[in-house]
Amino acid sequence: MSEPDQPILVVGGGIIGAACAYYLAEAGERVVVMDQAEFGSQCSLHNCGYVCPSHVLPLTEPGAVWATLKGMLRPNSPFSVKLRPDWRLAQWFLRFALRCNEKDMMTGARALYPLLRSSMNLYREMLAREGIDCEWTDKGLLYVYADRQAFESFSETNDMLTEKFGETATRIEGKDLKDVEPALKDGLAGGWHYLEDAHLRSDLLMSELKRVLLNKGVEILENRSFTGLRETESGLVAKTSEGDVAASHLVLATGALTPRLSGIVGWRAPIEPGKGYSMTMQRPETCPDVPLIFPETRVAVTPFDEGYRLGSTMEFSGYDDSINPKRLNLLRSGVEAFLREPYGEPVTNTWYGWRPMTYDSVPIIGACPGNPRVTLATGHNMLGLSLAPATGKLVAELLTGRKPHIEAEPYSPERL
Numbered sequence: 001m002s003e004p005d006q007p008i009l010v011v012g013g014g015i016i017g018a019a020c021a022y023y024l025a026e027a028g029e030r031v032v033v034m035d036q037a038e039f040g041s042q043c044s045l046h047n048c049g050y051v052c053p054s055h056v057l058p059l060t061e062p063g064a065v066w067a068t069l070k071g072m073l074r075p076n077s078p079f080s081v082k083l084r085p086d087w088r089l090a091q092w093f094l095r096f097a098l099r100c101n102e103k104d105m106m107t108g109a110r111a112l113y114p115l116l117r118s119s120m121n122l123y124r125e126m127l128a129r130e131g132i133d134c135e136w137t138d139k140g141l142l143y144v145y146a147d148r149q150a151f152e153s154f155s156e157t158n159d160m161l162t163e164k165f166g167e168t169a170t171r172i173e174g175k176d177l178k179d180v181e182p183a184l185k186d187g188l189a190g191g192w193h194y195l196e197d198a199h200l201r202s203d204l205l206m207s208e209l210k211r212v213l214l215n216k217g218v219e220i221l222e223n224r225s226f227t228g229l230r231e232t233e234s235g236l237v238a239k240t241s242e243g244d245v246a247a248s249h250l251v252l253a254t255g256a257l258t259p260r261l262s263g264i265v266g267w268r269a270p271i272e273p274g275k276g277y278s279m280t281m282q283r284p285e286t287c288p289d290v291p292l293i294f295p296e297t298r299v300a301v302t303p304f305d306e307g308y309r310l311g312s313t314m315e316f317s318g319y320d321d322s323i324n325p326k327r328l329n330l331l332r333s334g335v336e337a338f339l340r341e342p343y344g345e346p347v348t349n350t351w352y353g354w355r356p357m358t359y360d361s362v363p364i365i366g367a368c369p370g371n372p373r374v375t376l377a378t379g380h381n382m383l384g385l386s387l388a389p390a391t392g393k394l395v396a397e398l399l400t401g402r403k404p405h406i407e408a409e410p411y412s413p414e415r416l
Helices: 015-026 064-072 086-100 101-130 146-166 174-180 201-214 255-265 326-335 384-400
Strands: 006-009 031-034 077-082 141-145 170-172 190-194 220-222 225-232 236-240 243-247 249-252 271-281 292-294 299-304 307-316 346-357 363-370 371-378
Touching: 006 015, 006 141, 006 243, 015 225, 015 384, 031 243, 031 384, 064 307, 077 225, 101 384, 146 190, 146 225, 170 174, 174 190, 190 225, 201 220, 236 249, 236 255, 249 255, 249 384, 255 271, 255 299, 255 346, 255 371, 299 326, 307 326, 346 384, 363 384, 371 384
Parallel strands: 006 031, 006 249, 031 220, 077 307, 141 292, 249 371
Antiparallel strands: 141 190, 170 190, 225 236, 236 243, 271 307, 271 346, 292 299, 299 307, 363 371
């Protein structure tokens, strides 16, 4: 437990930091959340909003490296790497490649699934208890294929997900797709509908969580950079751009920026920023009702009450903060073969976020090596929104000495 006169400091005001703060406050702890920007304004702001236990398989699938290399030769590949002399990036890719086998893929999946399933349940509890309005919708997630062979080949994956994790999709033949989603074009091969998935609007979720945290007495410090850390007899003192903050313990929920803080906390997380893009626009006249993923182009579609979002791509360009118009065009072209009316006008927002990518696709949750007063909650790859509540609850349990509701060892930084 924390010292009575010193709070737990959560560095990072995204969905992971918000979830950690929420469950720490629920456990009776004093909490301060600090972010270098405004609360919820970074990678948690304009993502596709999926809460998807069906996404249990990590990126380290057999054949992923070869498929990625072939894809990079195409000018319209959703995956890109900015070539540069970067030893850490090369080392990350090597470690990733060595895990692209069935054994390591299943190890990653078995680590991800408890977090995914727990988070789905915790979201439902938290949203109901706190009266959070974030356009939560239970319409599942529909994977749509244009190619017949690709559609059929997914049946093996679906069988495996059913057997190993109880995640089963409904098979929909091409001729029946428009009965499920009339916005789809004719002539598509088919789809797989994961009815247990859900979606929400992430910017609304973050604004609602800010309200909830403030009501619980959590102090939120915005536009403060974390610049240093020193240990005292009674706890820690975090140095910030706006002065010192005393704390009993520090939770580092800084996503893709975590490696940049290695000089402060004494350990470099093996995380690379994987830039994803989204475009938000007005709803087209013929707008999908069900969230869609097109695996052949790797573009995702999310309908909202007052908007419509296209998202995806993966760009390893370091901490480049520019928006590449070519990547946005890939979002547009990636839906044209599937939707009767692929986009609306005007575009109201173009956005990028740095995903915190670990080479084994599993998040990092636990005590920082060599610094037990610092707890890491980072490295959630492309699933930060889906994994947040269970991560926050697990962090609170670890810090308050309560029995973890899921096994903590698979996420330990020591594995890396």
